[in-house]
Amino acid sequence: MDIAAQITDLTVDIAVRGGRAAPVVRVLDGADLALPAGDVTALIGESGCGKSLVALALCGLLPASSRISGRITIGDDDMSAAGERAWRQLRGRRIGLVPQSAATSFTPVRTVGSQVAEVCRRVNADRTAEQLFAAVRLPGDVGDRYPHELSGGMAQRAAIAAALAGRPELLIADEPTSALDPDNAATVWGLLAEAAADGAAVLVITHDLASLLAADACGQVALMRDGAVLRQGPVVDLLDGHDEYAARFFDRVPA
Template sequence: MSAGLDGVTVDIMTRNRWTPSTTRVLDDVTLPLPAGTVTALVGESGCGKSMVASVLTGLLPPGSAPSGRLRVGDEAFTDGELVGADRRWRGLRGRRIGAVPQSASTSFTPVRSVGAQLDEVIGTLGGSRDAVELCRRVHLDPAALRLFPHELSGGMAQRAAIAAALAGDPDTIVADEPTSALDAELSADIWELLAEAASTGAAVLVITHDVETMRRGCDSVAVMRAGRIVDHRRLDEIAASDDAYVAGFFERVP
């Protein structure tokens, strides 16, 4: 099923030494995420990319004042419901929305094997695949299930994190910088895995700086600047943009 943000604005309440104030971190963001596609989200550091992921997973920080609308399949959240306090979110996280964290290795508890943790996630979410099946789906040797998180390589940890995100068969997958610590070859493998997830009908959003390898599995690219989406098109179209800020992200893309 598709997902997307419609006119989402998020202000964060802050307090200086004397008076409270607000900082706008997302400004009228509209971002459709069609089922069966991979959308990449790029932009300079601090422009609001990770805040988009927070909206999609219902994990906005304390003090957030959101407005607008979020769609996840047939569910819709508006305004104050976006902060994640609505009890409907309990049925969405993991089951309808799978999240791949930026730091995969530290997302697992260090004192338990990867297999034990995947089994727990599967049991909690009522997943239809066991840990071995999930490993095979993400091209991870099932022998890795016996290992502890610190024993995994960067590529293995990222595959394990994707397996955990897929455990509940979610309709939407949000991956925040999933290739940030990987070399080009491993990065390409991760993009292909996310594209495989989309091929089964999931709507996939990848927040990334990895412009060079995202062509392996990317259907469209959205560019952010100062909390706003300034362009959103197919990769081949957006790379030829007349806007210097937008085109600057794609100068090295073949």
Template sequence: MSAARLTGLTVGIDLRRGRASAVVDVLDDVHLDIPAGRVTALVGESGCGKSLVAAALSGLLPPGSRVHGTVHVGGRQVRCDDERAWRALRGRHVGSVPQSAATSFTPVRTVGSQLAEICARLRSDRTPEHLCAAMALPAGVVDRYPHELSGGMAQRVAIAAALAGRPGLLIADEPTSALDPDNAAVIWRLLGDAASDGAGVLVITHDMPSLLRAQVCDEVAVMARGTVLSQAPLSDALGSPDPYTQALLGTVLV
């Protein structure tokens, strides 16, 4: 069962300068399947389109994007420009973990009050305290302000917020980029737990060594120049003879 699927997705952005107009394809015939209950890593060099894939799966493509192909979330096809549909999907069906968790929260309100607002909006069956406990955070964290959290704690709060509505699809964009190895391991374990609970988890990362050490990755999708070159189970990706894939995963193959 797929938590989400992209089929032949091509996205063009109009780079208008004055009266001149030129549409540039930033995603080109992307095919990607995110199975429920599994962690899929999306890897590729910087600028290849990984974050735009996340945007397409969240209904956050740049305004005016020219889109061909289909996006399915939870078995439902959704037009990329249907903002009303995406507002209904975000949080309850699609959860997102931002790269910079500390700046994703309002600085003048406590963590608990912000989580409580998210829980109320999504009609969650969990309280901020339950969510923080599930993230192995100390009980008093709900009374802290975002600037009082360490990087690892802020990232765990961001995951708690993303999971408040029990989404079927969880997208994490570079969730360990600013964390030390111990905190990175905790984040990968929590994302693996989300997959074990049934969510399809898509992680966009350059940190494959720590992800593989955590032993929670199930599949690897490889991107280059705006398209997905391959998607395969982890064992197949690690044994791939493709030089580009080897370069992306090579630090764990020596």
């Protein structure tokens, strides 16, 4: 199994105020997570357990006040002590990020097409913005629209188009269906599954596990609690009936 990205024994402490004597909060505590290429991994857990911090760590976007130990690997590259310049070279090209609030991730005073075209230029994409919009099944005129003119589902697909511009080996989506109706959610899960089928490792942070599994788009699930990944594996392995914490996330999943 080809592992596209991995965190190993990752511990992150963040100073909550300035100064040398600032109190420190531990947000990740020896977390381990391996993301295989060509598969979708769902990261689940209670609110505040550290899921979004894992995403930030894998993008090199942890707060400047973070104190980090452990290992962060993207492909064969150890990024544990990498600076912002090195991370910037990966983001967009080898790492794609679909933010939680897709509509607000676009500048409101520019058309969506101009913004995705700018991403394409920055990452030296081999597809145009129009081709990317077509790939995520958006209408031909979407590039001429402003962000506020898009529905929630259209904005989410436009954000996915931007994240796919560089054909990243790691694609991270943070709550990509949180504000979508079931039909749009199914479309988004299908697009992320297509990215995995094209070879990317896809990490989705979600509370919408039922619709993800209904879309048959998820190969693995990783369960977090208190800053650590408790278990990772196929869905059936987390449905063994012996873990009350895991069971609460599957109680609305159809049998």
